[in-house]
Amino acid sequence: MIPKPTDAELEILHVLWKYGSATVRAVNEEQNKRAGGDEIGYTTTLKFMQIMADKGLLTRDESQRSHVYSAAVREGDVQSAFVSKLLSSVFHGSAMNLVLQALGTSKPSTSELQQIRALLDEEINNNQR
Amino acid sequence: MIPKPTDAELEILHVLWKYGSATVRAVNEEQNKRAGGDEIGYTTTLKFMQIMADKGLLTRDESQRSHVYSAAVREGDVQSAFVSKLLSSVFHGSAMNLVLQALGTSKPSTSELQQIRALLDEEINNNQR
DNA sequence: AACTTTCTACGAACTGTTTCGTAATATTGT
DNA sequence: ACAATATTACGAAACAGTTCGTAGAAAGTT
Numbered sequence: 395m396i397p398k399p400t401d402a403e404l405e406i407l408h409v410l411w412k413y414g415s416a417t418v419r420a421v422n423e424e425q426n427k428r429a430g431g432d433e434i435g436y437t438t439t440l441k442f443m444q445i446m447a448d449k450g451l452l453t454r455d456e457s458q459r460s461h462v463y464s465a466a467v468r469e470g471d472v473q474s475a476f477v478s479k480l481l482s483s484v485f486h487g488s489a490m491n492l493v494l495q496a497l498g499t500s501k502p503s504t505s506e507l508q509q510i511r512a513l514l515d516e517e518i519n520n521n522q523r
Numbered sequence: 524m525i526p527k528p529t530d531a532e533l534e535i536l537h538v539l540w541k542y543g544s545a546t547v548r549a550v551n552e553e554q555n556k557r558a559g560g561d562e563i564g565y566t567t568t569l570k571f572m573q574i575m576a577d578k579g580l581l582t583r584d585e586s587q588r589s590h591v592y593s594a595a596v597r598e599g600d601v602q603s604a605f606v607s608k609l610l611s612s613v614f615h616g617s618a619m620n621l622v623l624q625a626l627g628t629s630k631p632s633t634s635e636l637q638q639i640r641a642l643l644d645e646e647i648n649n650n651q652r
Numbered sequence: 653a654a655c656t657t658t659c660t661a662c663g664a665a666c667t668g669t670t671t672c673g674t675a676a677t678a679t680t681g682t
Numbered sequence: 683a684c685a686a687t688a689t690t691a692c693g694a695a696a697c698a699g700t701t702c703g704t705a706g707a708a709a710g711t712t
Contacts, residue, residue, distance in 0.1 A: 567700075
């Protein structure tokens with residue numbers, strides 16, 4: 395089972411999922427480019443990436459002086475872990491309620507709704523067989 | 524904006540949503556009836572309910588010696604807050620991806636899928652107009 | 653009235669998360 | 683070679699969440 399990342403860890407994972415691999419410096423600069431509020435200190439980013447490597451969320455290549463990190467977990471797996479947690483802790487395990495809430499909360503466009511519908515049809519067909 | 528409840532607070536809210544209102548004693552007993560692992564101490568439940576009343580998550584009637592608490596937030600609003608947070612922190616704001624992940628993670632039955640599809644069709648029709 | 657039980661309030665310990673300062677070491681520029 | 687800069691590692695402070703022990707007041711029992 396993969397460890398569920400914290401908020402700060404998720405930010406770092408997003409950068410690494412986007413770029414594939416990166417140094418602490420590059421990740422920290424990307425974070426601060428996005429950041430609205432306070433700047434995130436370099437050593438803060440460093441510390442998290444070290445912790446995450448310990449936890450198994452990241453791998454790193456130490457052959458260069460500036461270590462190069464990569465995500466060790468897939469984005470889909472992390473999303474799945476969060477969805478499972480949310481389902482059990484907030485939705486009594488009902489995926490249907492979650493889906494309805496997601497649709498209600500975020501008003502997707504008609505074309506997105508149709509895409510979801512298409513996926514749903516496929517799913518139903520698979521079940522039938 | 525309603526404060527996002529923590530895990531322990533959520534457990535208490537579930538009990539109060541179910542029963543409408545309850546004393547600390549009743550909530551604590553319900554929690555321990557469900558609990559798999561360690562018992563939750565009475566004062567632990569009490570402390571949380573006091574904190575939650577301060578935060579505005581609960582209201583309480585102090586006219587009796589045993590104070591009677593009720594949820595001050597609707598379950599749907601709390602679900603919506605969690606979905607919003609999850610969307611922005613894990614799904615880049617894409618409700619569609621969240622829906623797909625929810626369907627993939629939890630394998631709903633065919634009849635549930637059909638219910639969701641019906642809702643979706645309604646939504647699409649509303650948009651068209 | 654004295655004893656026991658139940659309740660609230662408060663404080664404090666413990667854990668996990670976030671943040672950064674400082675020290676030690678390596679690299680680069682003059 | 684020396685100074686300036688960049689990088690890692692470590693430790694610790696600050697904050698939030700969770701858990702409970704103890705004290706004191708109120709109610710119930712004998």
